[in-house]
Structure formats: C-alpha cells, structure tokens
Amino acid sequence: MKTTDWFTSWFDTAYYHILYKHRNDEDAQFFMRNITSFLNLPESNHIADLPCGKGRHSVYLNSLGYKVTGGDLSKNSIDYAKQFENESLDFEVWDMRNPIQNKYDAIFNLFTSFGYFDDDNEDITILKSIKNGLKSNGVFVMDFLNVEKVKNSLVKQETKTIDGIEFQIEREIKDGFILKHISFIADNKQHSYTEQVKFLTLEKMQSYFEKAGLRIKHIFGDYSLNEFNTNTSDRLILVAK
Template sequence: MEQEWWQKFFDETTGQIMFHGEAWQRADQSCDSLVLLLGLQPGAKILDLACGPGRFAIPLAKRGFRVVGLDSCDVYLEQARAKAQEQGLQIEFVGGDMRAIPFENEFDAVINVFTSFGYFERDKDHLQVLKEVHKSLKPGGRFLLELINRDWLIKNFRPRNWHEYPGFFVLEESAMDFARNRIESRWIVLKGAERKEYTLSLRVFTLAELLELFAQAGLKVLGYYGGLRGEPWTLEANRLALLADRAASP
C-alpha cells in the first residue's frame, strides 16, 4: 500500500525547519496560557496528540504535569525521549496513529496543536480522531485543538513563499483546492548543494465544519479563540483554537 503524504513528510529535515529554536521558545511561552485556557489543576494528566519532538510536552512536564506524547514519526519520538531524559523529565512517548489512541478514560486534557489536524483524505478519519480523543478523556476532561484559521489563510493566500532557516532555504509552492477544501503544497528544501522535495496535502476546516465534527464526536465546545492565549477569534486571526469537554457518548 502506498504511503500517505504525512508518512513521508515528517523526517529529520522537516523537523529542523518546523521545530527550530524560536519555535521551541514560542511553545514554552504559550504553555501558561494553554494551561489557563484548559483550567488544569496541578499534576493533571495530559495527552499531547501529534507531539512531534516534544515542543509542548516537555515544557508542560517541567510545570509539573503528567504528560504522555503520541506521534507517528519515530525520528521525532527519539528526539523527544532524548530531550526529556537530558532534562530529567518522566514523559511517556508513544508511537501510534491518532485514529487509534491506545488509552481510555485516562486524561484530564488532550491537546492537538500547531495544525496537527486535517492530515487525512477522508473526513470520516478526522471524525475518528475526535472520537478517539473523546474515548481517551476522563469524564469532564477537556480537549484543545489549535490550527490555522482557514478564512485568514484564504484572504492572505500566497502561491509561492521563500523561507530562510538556519542552514536551510525552503521554497513553498501552494495551491488551494476549494472543491476539497485542501491546501496542496510542495516544499523544495535547499541545504548547501543538497536538494529535497516534500509534498503536503492539508484539509482546512471552516469553524462551522469543526463545530459539527466536535458535536458528532460527543465533544461539547466551550469556546473558540484566535489562538492559545484565548484572544477573540476573528477573520483576521491567523489561528483558531477550539476548547471542548467530553460530553455524552458519540
């Protein structure tokens, strides 16, 4: 069976681009706001869903929370385990698919941040992720989803972008497929004489679509915001954060 785009996209190179030093700093700085938004009690147990190399899991564990990280990329999980060990933190990092979360009634909170939602071709798979989140939460547990604001993206859409990172140049070519509500991108990564290409196909959601998916999964939306700091959501906000808790069974 042919691999899906996300199984080939996430590797050491794209990790160096997405998780550079400034990105770690921003994550650390936003953790206190995230904790406030979720209303977490000291020592609460959190699942960082699509945790990558631990950009949120590690600062949350430093703040005394019990953290489990789940990701499908072995490279990122190895990096996360090494970083946690280096800092003397007890974090369980688990390999897996977010459509089959291996926990039930386990967590006070689940977070899925940095547009780690929308990877799949079929919306029934996105609904399945949310049902798995519901299953993994304790009764009354909360879920925070944070991703790009589709309305802002369309208004500010640029088909070509250059980005410079330490040691890298990245040319990003993108097209919006309105029939499927997906952004199709190609990354050309230049590192010295080395050239790599990656493709990305991301489902982008309207607020109304997300509210419907949450309702179908038994997640009761408590509020939506323009980011992890709980700022008001508007069409001008480049991020969208939804806060929900576990309601009745889906």
C-alpha cells in the first residue's frame, strides 16, 4: 500500500477535523434514526461503520442499542474513538481495501467515504469485500454525494476561517473527479491538500454495485429518505443486499 495517498495523510491530520468541525451531527443522527427504523434493524444486530472517522455515527448507533464496530484507516481518529468503547462498541484501524473477516447484519459507508481511488477496480473490490462481509440477509447502506448537484452548484473559491486558521478552498471537476484544493498556514507552515472524490453518478454506482454482486433495493436523495432526484437531491443514498 502506498502511504502517500491523499486520503491516508489528509484525514489523519488535526487540520481535517478542524475544517469539518461544524458538520452537522444532528443531521447524522437524524439519518441514523430514519435508516435503522426504515430497515427495521433489530437491536441485536451487529453493524460495521466503515469508515467511521472519529466514531460519531458508531457512538450514536450504539446508543440506539446496536452492537457496533467502527473501522477507519486513520490511526489518530481510531485512537480518539477508542475512548467511547464499551462491551458492544469497538473501534479498530481498518483499511477497507482489505477483505472483511467477520460477517455483519449491516455495513454502513457514510458521509462520502467512497470513490477516493484512481482505479475503478479498487472501488469495485471494496464493494465485493463489503458484500462478503454481510450475513446472508445483511444490508449495505452507502451515503454518497449527488455529483450532479455538486456540479451544478459548484462553489469554485471560498475562504473559511476556523480556530484561527484561514483555509483557502478551490473546487473543480477534472478527469472524472471532484477536486477540492485546500491550502492554509498553520503551525508556521504552509500546508496544501487535495481531496479527490470520483464523479460517480447513479448509473455508474449501479454498474459498480452490479459488478460487486450487490442488489440495490432503495435509492434515497436525503437524510429524510425522500426519493432521489438527479437535479435536486443533496445526497445519493443506496441500500443494497
């Protein structure tokens, strides 16, 4: 594995968590309540939250009664999340490109945690591995962005000052990826990172899922679980078996 991939370095920094500290946990919890009740998941279920970041969904799902395992490539995030562990909640450093060893009732991939890799086969390998990690009646939930809406409402330049750090952000769509260039000065150093998320339309996702042997059962466009609309939906949420 290359250790210089953007997602290995950027997500492991404190700066990533500073830039995204205002993300809406209420929305995340609202979504978790809606999706678990829509899927009718019994409390005895074991859910894998992959990747879990610092564990915000995992902790909440566990508070709803589920047994939860959160996994993430970022050691710093997992070290942080471990403070919340209990007998039905555990966290581990986990590279989703590796085969999944256990079988879960549900696997959740939340908040645009997919489409980072150049090679389509790598994306499909992850989906195959997720399929193999599901029990026979298990369910997979992917919460991705709606790339068409992102394209139509792209904010090309933006400055955000958070905790005294001025983040200069530039966005573009290039070579099949949505690129977010982030530069800032912190701790007396100039830093530059580029987030890179593949421009995965619903059609492309459908072909990925098919190749991985995952059958899509529901397609939602937001955390209230309204129907997906290519032009207006904020999210692309896929539920598959």
